[in-house]
Amino acid sequence: MEVSGPEDDPFLSQLHQVQCPVCQQMMPAAHINSHLDRCLLLHPAGHAEPAAGSHRAGERAKGPSPPGAKRRRLSESSALKQPATPTAAESSEGEGEEGDDGGETESRESYDAPPTPSGARLIPDFPVARSSSPGRKGSGKRPAAAAAAGSASPRSWDEAEAQEEEEAVGDGDGDGDADADGEDDPGHWDADAAEAATAFGASGGGRPHPRALAAEEIRQMLQGKPLADTMRPDTLQDYFGQSKAVGQDTLLRSLLETNEIPSLILWGPPGCGKTTLAHIIASNSKKHSIRFVTLSATNAKTNDVRDVIKQAQNEKSFFKRKTILFIDEIHRFNKSQQDTFLPHVECGTITLIGATTENPSFQVNAALLSRCRVIVLEKLPVEAMVTILMRAINSLGIHVLDSSRPTDPLSHSSNSSSEPAMFIEDKAVDTLAYLSDGDARAGLNGLQLAVLARLSSRKMFCKKSGQSYSPSRVLITENDVKEGLQRSHILYDRAGEEHYNCISALHKSMRGSDQNASLYWLARMLEGGEDPLYVARRLVRFASEDIGLADPSALTQAVAAYQGCHFIGMPECEVLLAQCVVYFARAPKSIEVYSAYNNVKACLRNHQGPLPPVPLHLRNAPTRLMKDLGYGKGYKYNPMYSEPVDQEYLPEELRGVDFFKQRRC
Numbered sequence: 001m002e003v004s005g006p007e008d009d010p011f012l013s014q015l016h017q018v019q020c021p022v023c024q025q026m027m028p029a030a031h032i033n034s035h036l037d038r039c040l041l042l043h044p045a046g047h048a049e050p051a052a053g054s055h056r057a058g059e060r061a062k063g064p065s066p067p068g069a070k071r072r073r074l075s076e077s078s079a080l081k082q083p084a085t086p087t088a089a090e091s092s093e094g095e096g097e098e099g100d101d102g103g104e105t106e107s108r109e110s111y112d113a114p115p116t117p118s119g120a121r122l123i124p125d126f127p128v129a130r131s132s133s134p135g136r137k138g139s140g141k142r143p144a145a146a147a148a149a150g151s152a153s154p155r156s157w158d159e160a161e162a163q164e165e166e167e168a169v170g171d172g173d174g175d176g177d178a179d180a181d182g183e184d185d186p187g188h189w190d191a192d193a194a195e196a197a198t199a200f201g202a203s204g205g206g207r208p209h210p211r212a213l214a215a216e217e218i219r220q221m222l223q224g225k226p227l228a229d230t231m232r233p234d235t236l237q238d239y240f241g242q243s244k245a246v247g248q249d250t251l252l253r254s255l256l257e258t259n260e261i262p263s264l265i266l267w268g269p270p271g272c273g274k275t276t277l278a279h280i281i282a283s284n285s286k287k288h289s290i291r292f293v294t295l296s297a298t299n300a301k302t303n304d305v306r307d308v309i310k311q312a313q314n315e316k317s318f319f320k321r322k323t324i325l326f327i328d329e330i331h332r333f334n335k336s337q338q339d340t341f342l343p344h345v346e347c348g349t350i351t352l353i354g355a356t357t358e359n360p361s362f363q364v365n366a367a368l369l370s371r372c373r374v375i376v377l378e379k380l381p382v383e384a385m386v387t388i389l390m391r392a393i394n395s396l397g398i399h400v401l402d403s404s405r406p407t408d409p410l411s412h413s414s415n416s417s418s419e420p421a422m423f424i425e426d427k428a429v430d431t432l433a434y435l436s437d438g439d440a441r442a443g444l445n446g447l448q449l450a451v452l453a454r455l456s457s458r459k460m461f462c463k464k465s466g467q468s469y470s471p472s473r474v475l476i477t478e479n480d481v482k483e484g485l486q487r488s489h490i491l492y493d494r495a496g497e498e499h500y501n502c503i504s505a506l507h508k509s510m511r512g513s514d515q516n517a518s519l520y521w522l523a524r525m526l527e528g529g530e531d532p533l534y535v536a537r538r539l540v541r542f543a544s545e546d547i548g549l550a551d552p553s554a555l556t557q558a559v560a561a562y563q564g565c566h567f568i569g570m571p572e573c574e575v576l577l578a579q580c581v582v583y584f585a586r587a588p589k590s591i592e593v594y595s596a597y598n599n600v601k602a603c604l605r606n607h608q609g610p611l612p613p614v615p616l617h618l619r620n621a622p623t624r625l626m627k628d629l630g631y632g633k634g635y636k637y638n639p640m641y642s643e644p645v646d647q648e649y650l651p652e653e654l655r656g657v658d659f660f661k662q663r664r665c
């Protein structure tokens with residue numbers, strides 16, 4: 001069976017929903033990252049809602065609920081509530097719901113905390129890593145938002161309210177007391193953070209130290225723009241982890257360095273750097289007076305493309321200027337829209353750079369594809385993710401705490417105003433890098449959310465406990481970053497490719513009778529938020545295609561599993577699927593029927609000329625005329641014979657063909 005075709009079930013496509021951790025809005029999992037980019041712009045830090053995750057943290061003995069612990073239950077109402085999603089690849093998840101099964105939680109926990117290999121720290125010797133100079137990037141360049149924050153900009157809501165609180169409470173308790181009361185904190189002020197704050201020398205009842213401003217500064221930097229955008233590199237020097245595509249000795253790199261840009265299709269999973277590479281090409285081409293025009297296939301119309309082409313023609317003929325046209329998500333253009341570029345790419349009016357998360361062999365016109373070089377970008381490796389995160393952490397002036405040196409925090413207990421106000425555990429950086437699953441945008445968004453949520457929860461705690469608001473010496477722990485990530489849409493590709501890869505791996509593992517691998521691929525899909533009914537439908541197919549008559553009850557099992565999933569939904573139905581998958585992996589296999597049927601189909605498709613008529617004796621003869629024409633004549637009614645009947649059932653010209661013996665006609 002081929003499992004690479006799109007899964008198009010509009011009903012199910014409405015179910016694959018996740019919740020935005022900032023605005024709490026439900027949406028298709030595929031949209032969460034782009035939504036977060038917008039949402040972070042719209043919602044100031046004080047409005048982020050870390051409490052949702054934190055509440056769960058309080059309710060569950062095992063600590064904060066990992067994002068991936070979101071459970072789904074299929075229900076009609078959930079389906080009705082959700083808007084339809086545009087593509088099937090983005091479909092198929094139900095409403096998030098907390099699972100309460102202990103065993104299940106345990107397995108998720110182990111997923112959430114991937115071990116660092118042999119306990120080694122991954123944080124590299126980044127040029128500016130662990131420096132304590134707030135607000136500066138590795139390059140020494142300060143992000144615009146930081147610069148603005150440093151100036152006499154209007155004060156934010158949080159800042160003003162914090163000041164008010166301070167005035168109301170007076171010169172009250174400091175952070176030291178906060179530690180003691182940590183258990184009352186509805187937010188994130190958990191034991192480890194309190195401990196660390198004490199270790200930093202944050203105890204004592206003094207007023208907030210001027211260092212608090214640095215935390216404010218960080219918050220303002222993050223409020224203005226998604227961190228992923230702020231950190232988007234302009235040069236290949238800051239572009240990490242894609243050495244196969246643009247490493248030192250690659251053809252593409254030399255072409256970029258000599259500014260000979262061919263038409264390109266950049267293919268890779270979300271957040272791996274497709275747009276960023278185009279951005280780097282753009283920065284480079286501007287230096288060489290090449291026009292760089294960007295369109296997104298999600299909203300551009302064919303006319304927009306025509307306009308760009310027309311202008312490119314003018315620029316070429318009047319000013320001898322080249323135009324590079326970057327089309328994000330090019331797979332969203334249909335075939336005829338893609339045809340619009342074809343002659344213009346061919347004659348060099350435009351250099352096309354398309355970015356796609358989908359396999360271009362299926363999604364991009366063959367003719368267009370043959371005129372472009374396909375660059376395959378991969379999920380960013382963990383080391384590259386750490387480097388990217390460290391670049392951001394340094395630009396925010398956040399200090400990384402070395403967990404192998406427990407005295408480290410103490411060394412920051414002086415009152416120097418140049419000290420960093422915010423700290424992050426090194427293992428938190430590692431965890432973020434792991435859980436981001438090669439998606440730099442997800443990692444940077446996760447970092448941004450963790451920082452904002454930490455600042456915001458600290459503020460909430462101060463408000464509740466009547467203490468003065470002092471965002472100085474805030475510690476970001478591993479748990480904070482886990483909450484900053486929505487694991488369900490990170491471990492499992494929301495754009496489609498991984499969806500088909502995983503179901504294909506499951507199918508092949510069952511076919512190969514590998515029950516371990518079968519269970520692994522099943523869990524990987526379900527834990528990633530796959531729709532259980534999608535998996536169940538595939539099992540129904542497998543039952544006939546691969547097991548067939550070797551064990552006809554497999555089909556009954558699969559249909560029962562499908563119905564069971566339909567009745568009880570996730571998380572309860574996962575064990576039904578697991579049982580079925582293991583049954584199938586262990587079952588004897590037979591493709592006899594499947595291949596014989598394929599032989600019949602091939603026979604029909606390859607037939608030249610009109611198909612042979614149905615033999616007269618096999619035809620029904622409900623009227624006299626038909627009887628007169630010979631319909632049904634000579635037909636031997638089998639029940640009337642005690643012996644096997646010698647009778648031909650195939651058309652005359654197929655006599656002797658045996659589809660079960662691989663004979664094709």
Ligand SMILES: Nc1ncnc2c1ncn2[C@@H]1O[C@H](COP(=O)(O)OP(=O)(O)OP(=O)(O)O)[C@@H](O)[C@H]1O
Nearest residue numbers: 228231232239240270271272273274275276440441
């Ligand atoms: N290789 C990389 N090196 C450094 N930073 C990166 C890299 N890849 C991505 N990033 C960071 O992640 C952010 C998102 O990356 P980008 O927009 O390029 O992803 P994409 O592959 O185009 O994703 P999508 O398919 O979802 O549009 C960038 O703004 C940048 O900050």
